[in-house]
Amino acid sequence: MAVDKEINVLGKACPTPLISLAREVRGMGAGQVVRIIGNDPIFESSVVDFCQERGHAILETARDGKVVTMTFAIGPDIPPSP
């Protein structure tokens, strides 16, 4: 799968992964693919909530021990840049 942007938040705790996500996907176009990797205990549920609320589609979730790699596609409703 072609990934347009990779975000690494290994070792970062809530809410840093969320802030990084919101910051990095800003300005991306619909259909572009983002991969984020983290190991915070609530990382996965945070990304799921983020994608649901923002209308992004989760394509893949891979777990390797505590490290979770999630891939999602940017949804059609691009939030305006602040």
Place this chain on the structure above:
Amino acid sequence: MGKKVTILLHSGDLDKALAAFIIANGYAALGAEVKMWFMIWGHNCLKKRRSLFSFRRKPDPARESAYRVLETDNILQPLVEMFNRGGAGHLPLSRLNLMGLGPRLLGAMLRKKGIPDLEELIRGADDLGVKFIMCQICFDAFGLSVDDLIVPHVEVKGSAAYAKDTLEAQVNLFM
């Protein structure tokens, strides 16, 4: 129309400011329009740390008379500010402050766990488009300037603006 959130930070305690900014970042990341209000001790977390004996520079009437009445300024204002210097890295804890040791221990715990400190959270919130609004009478009474804050874009407004914003918002928090 997007969802709106207002958060009013009244407290100058580190624990409450941390909570306020973590929640603000969460809402902003999920796409809500977040407005944070600061009153009384709440603005302490946004202050630039000054030296104990640095009396604030003379106010610039062209900039500061927009939200202050410079004619009624008095000696008590810089005196209070000497004891109320603030700064995101220098706030006390509401419990277990241990005369300043508590915040340092908490800071070490947060760093060890990869949890951002207050200043990082403030920068994050600013970057995600959170709006910062200062209470006008607090700025006037304490003799503060928006140039003394670490965030570049702030508004100074009154209680009518707060009432209007909170009536429009889905969520309003007060700490």
